[in-house]
Amino acid sequence: RFVRRIGGDTVADKVFSVDGVMADGDTIFVSDWSLRRVWMFARDGKVKGFFPKDPMSSEFGASGLTPYDVVRVGNDVLVSSRNGIYRFDVATGKSKGRFDKTSPDGIQPLFVNGLTYDPESKRVFACDTLNRRVIAYDVSGRALWRLGQRDAKGKIISLFGLPRGAVMTSRGLL
Numbered sequence: 001r002f003v004r005r006i007g008g009d010t011v012a013d014k015v016f017s018v019d020g021v022m023a024d025g026d027t028i029f030v031s032d033w034s035l036r037r038v039w040m041f042a043r044d045g046k047v048k049g050f051f052p053k054d055p056m057s058s059e060f061g062a063s064g065l066t067p068y069d070v071v072r073v074g075n076d077v078l079v080s081s082r083n084g085i086y087r088f089d090v091a092t093g094k095s096k097g098r099f100d101k102t103s104p105d106g107i108q109p110l111f112v113n114g115l116t117y118d119p120e121s122k123r124v125f126a127c128d129t130l131n132r133r134v135i136a137y138d139v140s141g142r143a144l145w146r147l148g149q150r151d152a153k154g155k156i157i158s159l160f161g162l163p164r165g166a167v168m169t170s171r172g173l174l
Helices: none
Strands: 018-024 027-032 037-042 047-051 069-073 076-081 084-089 095-098 112-118 123-128 133-138 143-148
Touching (some): 018 069, 018 112, 027 069, 069 112, 076 123, 084 112
Antiparallel strands (some): 018 027, 027 037, 037 047, 076 084, 084 095, 112 123, 123 133, 133 143
């Protein structure tokens, strides 16, 4: 049964292309890759705001920020994008720069679609979709390990197809 929709009635308040969603306290964060913003909604569905103000800023690389997923880690919201993961202040939405400071094998992430956080191990897991792998980071953004590998000489050698989402369960990473 339909309960409610989020967003407003004006074009400026409409959500277009949703991928990742996170509920945190009284705020719902929605990644909108088409409008290149992370929306913040109250639980009643009304718009509280969005970030970043300038998704094409050079700090987000040549292709700008394209939010695919969001996850809360401490006082930060991590946002996955085409070229990596970015850190934003949860209270203000202000950018704190790149989260993914290192790579497990020297290969930069390409189309990071899914994110999840395990508070027990204090690990962030990222689906590096076009490199066909999942990367584990510590909370400072240092890569710890990877599972899977990118194609070699035109052949798929990874156990993954195109990993796009991850979630922590009581039995581990799914």
